[in-house]
Amino acid sequence: MKPTAIFDIECYRNYFLVSFMDVESGKVKSFEQREGVNLDFLGIKKILIKYKLVGFNCAKYDILMLSAALKGGLDLKEVSDSIIKFRLMPWEFEDRYSVKLPRVDMIDLIEVAPGMGSLKVYGARLHSKTLWDLPYDIDTLLTDEQMDIVREYCTNDLQTTLDLYNYLMPQITLREDMSRTYGIDLRSKSDAQIAEAVIKTILREKYNVYAKRPDLDENYSFRYKAPKYLKGKLNGLVDAIEKLTFVLDSNGSVVMPDYLKNKIVTIGEGNYRMGIGGLHSTEECLTVNPLDWEVLQDLDVASYYPSLIIINGYYPEHLGTAFLRIYSDIYKERLAAKKRGDKVESDSKKLTLNGSYGKFGSKWSILYSPSLLIHTTLTGQLSLLLLIDMLEKQGIRIVSANTDGIVAWYDAGDTDTAKEVINAWQDLTGMQLENTDYSSVHNRDVNSYINVKVDGKVKTKGAYALDGLAKNPHGDIATIAAIEYLTNKTPVETTIRSCKDIRKFLFVRKVEGGAVKNDEYLGKVVRWYYAKNEDTPIRYAKNGNKVSESDGGRPLMTLPDTFPDDVDYQRYVDMSNEILKHIGEKK
Numbered sequence: 303m304k305p306t307a308i309f310d311i312e313c314y315r316n317y318f319l320v321s322f323m324d325v326e327s328g329k330v331k332s333f334e335q336r337e338g339v340n341l342d343f344l345g346i347k348k349i350l351i352k353y354k355l356v357g358f359n360c361a362k363y364d365i366l367m368l369s370a371a372l373k374g375g376l377d378l379k380e381v382s383d384s385i386i387k388f389r390l391m392p393w394e395f396e397d398r399y400s401v402k403l404p405r406v407d408m409i410d411l412i413e414v415a416p417g418m419g420s421l422k423v424y425g426a427r428l429h430s431k432t433l434w435d436l437p438y439d440i441d442t443l444l445t446d447e448q449m450d451i452v453r454e455y456c457t458n459d460l461q462t463t464l465d466l467y468n469y470l471m472p473q474i475t476l477r478e479d480m481s482r483t484y485g486i487d488l489r490s491k492s493d494a495q496i497a498e499a500v501i502k503t504i505l506r507e508k509y510n511v512y513a514k515r516p517d518l519d520e521n522y523s524f525r526y527k528a529p530k531y532l533k534g535k536l537n538g539l540v541d542a543i544e545k546l547t548f549v550l551d552s553n554g555s556v557v558m559p560d561y562l563k564n565k566i567v568t569i570g571e572g573n574y575r576m577g578i579g580g581l582h583s584t585e586e587c588l589t590v591n592p593l594d595w596e597v598l599q600d601l602d603v604a605s606y607y608p609s610l611i612i613i614n615g616y617y618p619e620h621l622g623t624a625f626l627r628i629y630s631d632i633y634k635e636r637l638a639a640k641k642r643g644d645k646v647e648s649d650s651k652k653l654t655l656n657g658s659y660g661k662f663g664s665k666w667s668i669l670y671s672p673s674l675l676i677h678t679t680l681t682g683q684l685s686l687l688l689l690i691d692m693l694e695k696q697g698i699r700i701v702s703a704n705t706d707g708i709v710a711w712y713d714a715g716d717t718d719t720a721k722e723v724i725n726a727w728q729d730l731t732g733m734q735l736e737n738t739d740y741s742s743v744h745n746r747d748v749n750s751y752i753n754v755k756v757d758g759k760v761k762t763k764g765a766y767a768l769d770g771l772a773k774n775p776h777g778d779i780a781t782i783a784a785i786e787y788l789t790n791k792t793p794v795e796t797t798i799r800s801c802k803d804i805r806k807f808l809f810v811r812k813v814e815g816g817a818v819k820n821d822e823y824l825g826k827v828v829r830w831y832y833a834k835n836e837d838t839p840i841r842y843a844k845n846g847n848k849v850s851e852s853d854g855g856r857p858l859m860t861l862p863d864t865f866p867d868d869v870d871y872q873r874y875v876d877m878s879n880e881i882l883k884h885i886g887e888k889k
Contacts, residue, residue, distance in 0.1 A: 304407060307353040308460045308467065311364045312452050313382040317444045319453060320368060322349055323460040325356075325467070330457050335378070336449065341371055354407040358421045358463050361410040361490060366392060369401045382440075410490040411463065414470050414477070417772050422827040425462035426810040427771050428469055432860040434458045435816065435825030469771065480650045497657030498669055501628055509624045513668040516620040523549045524673045529614050531730045532684050536691060539567060540684055548676055554665030556672045567687055570694035572703070574687060578676070580705035581683040588745040589886035590701055595714050600738040600753070601689075601724070602707035603682075608633050608655040610678050610685070613732040618662075618671035625669075629658070682706070689727045696723055704748050709740070744788060744885035752785060752885065760785055766881070777832075779806040780877035787882065794878040795871070802865045807831040807874065808858065809851060815844035819857050830855035832873040833866070 306325040313319075318335040331349070335341045346368070357364050363385055370381045376399060384390045384398070396402060415424055426433055437451050438444065444452065467474070477489045480496065484503055488496045505511040525547055532540045546559045558578060565576040566584070573584045592598040603609065610616070612633055617626040636651030659678065661669035686708065690700045693710060696719050702709040712720055724735055738755060745751040750764030766781050767773050783797035801807075810829050811817075817828040819840045828840055828849065833856035840852035849855075854870060882888040 304354040308463045356409045359412045413492040429805045430462045493657035494660030497654045582748045583703040587886040591742045598740040601735045604734045606706035609733045746884045774810040775808045783878040784881040818843045832870040833868045834870045
């Protein structure tokens, strides 16, 4: 096992820097090229041999720049500009500069992390110690003092990358295991990219199929064909959808027919919106606190999209049934691994199954199949609507629905009736429902909610999701206080005033062109908390406009070692009460 080093590169007109941080010791080794100082080629090559390297966007920038530097004789600033400004790809780079990329053991985190964020954004979401923007414009001729500052900046970026690497360790470990299983390097790929690579490999090795992406012409179109169990159901809705013609736009994406654009389906007291992204109910400001003799139950379809694909025999036309056999085998292998408690294999198979769906709509993928995409999502939506219709006809009220599940609310005396309907739907569709009992649900809307399970655990989504890489911090203590009120009736002020973790009070926002506060430049990603006696907002550097929600915000680009003594607790109390109001818990 090689030791791991984080690495990063900075390049200016008169300064080139590559820095490495040993993950285990935290020690940083820097190599520079500037007037009077040449790169230590031998020292760099020793590190490339000894270490496994980890970077952010390193496969498309840092490793290219390092290759150019090690070749020698090139204008590194010109090379850097060609990559950044003209988006030169690695294979184009090799041809243009007659450079062969070094064979190094390397992981690029940019695709592994969700959401296509920048390193600074991920650092803010992970509460990295210091958020530090590039200190000087890339075209600056640096002084010796400025070079020292750039080196400190680079070291801070190494630490932020290390924070991200540590957070993503479970995903990286899974990718390393899958790489050994399939004999291909999957460590720097997204879930969808992994699914494509795995299926492509199996097609070639097992079925002698060398998959290529389909080239669909501008006249390509198709119609939706519903499975038999949906025929004639839902008051003619299925028949109407089968008459629609689906076409593609210039980007290869499916154009939603006018009939389905924001299509609202009414069943019982519920209204449900259809769309390519899935089925969504339309409730707002909804709180349900069932009585002792009532049941509030979440019903989710197990492995919904994989089940739909396999049961209905869907596959990309250009890959044929070989895809379906591979997909079905992976699904069976996942169930077997899950049954025997092999979490690593189970998770790897799940990643491949679910990741495939993300490539069905990409015209650059070998899995590209607009027809498969639409058949999967429409069959999923119509099947859920069928379940809702069957339950509502038996007096079982549906209070919410979202992509792969519903929330039902009914009298405990109707439990047997509910079970009969569920079993009938499962027999009809071939799919399985998994249930979770709730003690209460609290929805601002279908995409933002706080649901409390009977065991006291809480499920949050959207605006109320806490932590993670997919969402900027947004004064999370307000949501935490609302949850404490919902679960334990703890006054929100008690929760807020007793918290001494400043990270729970922070807001983060990406600011195009950078942000300033009282003429002090902060950076393109700004972090603040609400402080007493703080009257002015944070503003955009380029036009002076106010950064949203920053009135009374005190920048906190470096986290303090002690809790600030000027936190405006009342702002967070008001926020928490607004949350309770928006979910219908308080008027």
